[in-house]
């Protein structure tokens with residue numbers, strides 16, 4: 001890892017009495033692909049949402065591309081243009097077509113003209129394999145297609161970093177592959193990615209580094225073959241056992 | 253032994269037969285009631301009081317289109333006023349600035365809690381209470397203001413509910429693309445909220461159309477009569493209900509198509525989801 005694109009220092013976040021992030025320190029290097037795994041409720045989504053300030057952390061710092069986003073005087077709207085975010089529930093704009101979904105932020109945020117925005121949007125829709133669906137409204141698309149439009153929408157803003165929050169968890173099993181293929185291609189093209197996922201095969205093959213989170217803390221991290229293949233911590237082992245072999249019944 | 257087991261269920265009617273019989277009873281009751289109505293009522297008297305053909309014609313010809321026109325323009329202007337003020341109030345109510353929220357809440361709760369006719373009476377008394385006070389652009393100015401104030405309070409609540417019905421994820425997706433709060437509101441939240449509130453807003457328009465009949469308390473000149481005022485005037489002069497009935501049917505010409513539109517929208521809205 002040469003230079004860090006994302007740097008997080010001692011990040012804390014609570015919801016009322018619930019201390020969700022308890023001191024997170026970590027970095028994501030330029031062009032690095034980091035997968036975050038961990039049990040439900042461990043704070044993975046909250047961590048991701050703190051990186052583009054959808055949630056405001058109580059203390060700690062978040063730097064993206066050298067800029068401190070947690071600085072109260074930071075222009076967060078400008079900073080967010082370069083941080084793409086993908087949601088479990090896609091969140092496409094239902095009143096806009098696939099093409100318009102990919103154009104709206106380009107025109108009103110990046111200040112591009114209609115024809116340029118449309119060209120960029122077309123290019124990215126083709127990139128995710130949806131060149132034939134540009135005029136479809138989200139309601140007419142499958143979940144997998146919607147998530148790919150959402151990826152094209154984020155790509156159209158030419159982000160330096162992309163955050164994925166369980167992008168395939170809401171999909172029917174047969175649609176997961178298409179989305180993962182697009183993400184794998186992105187990784188190969190050199191996109192810096194932080195991916196919360198339960199797709200262990202994807203993490204093993206695509207990630208440069210896997211981070212295991214539990215109870216608001218990073219328990220262990222390292223290359224996928226170590227963290228997934230040969231975890232050092234007991235908590236990681238218990239979690240992986242449950243994910244990789246869900247029907248297994250623990251003898252008590 | 254086996255025979256009794258068989259005989260027992262045979263005597264009972266199947267649910268289908270029971271439903272058939274029950275429907276038959278309902279039709280029988282209906283026939284009896286209609287028969288009673290026809291034989292007991294004095295039909296010529298009823299027709300004479302409510303549906304006199306010559307008076308129907310007089311009412312239509314003497315100025316019904318004009319009264320219809322005034323009802324429509326009074327209502328339409330007030331509705332536009334209500335939409336503009338209602339949207340501003342809704343945004344105020346969602347503002348992060350406390351005093352805006354309190355002001356909007358006070359306005360909305362005050363005018364929703366009052367009978368509309370009180371507002372109208374207040375407007376009719378204004379020139380008396382404040383000598384020299386005149387609302388410009390008569391008669392529209394006063395009517396639009398009075399009716400619009402009442403409408404805006406209801407419309408504000410409808411629009412606020414619509415904005416809040418836009419899923420949180422929509423706002424988050426827009427903000428994470430770099431849109432400001434204002435851009436998100438204009439390009440993402442309001443267009444979706446507007447679709448959500450179109451059926452209830454059309455219902456507000458129906459209510460406003462009917463409330464426009466209350467302007468009789470403001471006092472308007474013969475030239476500016478709305479449907480209710482006009483119907484009542486002729487009915488008074490002729491000592492017959494027919495003109496009022498005609499005016500009533502004229503309201504239905506406005507409200508029924510609107511109701512049908514609302515039902516269509518609700519059905520297609522349910523399908524889209």
Ligand SMILES: Nc1ncnc2c1ncn2[C@@H]1O[C@H](COP(=O)(O)OP(=O)(O)O)[C@@H](O)[C@H]1O
Pocket residue numbers: 015018020038039040041042043044045046047
């Ligand atoms: N907006 C919120 N308000 C209150 N509690 C929240 C909120 N968001 C998340 N939480 C709580 O924080 C904890 C961590 O949530 P989350 O980050 O979504 O976990 P994960 O993504 O790892 O499943 C959970 O217990 C969740 O209920």
Ligand SMILES: [Mg+2]
Pocket residue numbers: 044045046166
């Ligand atoms: Mg989550």
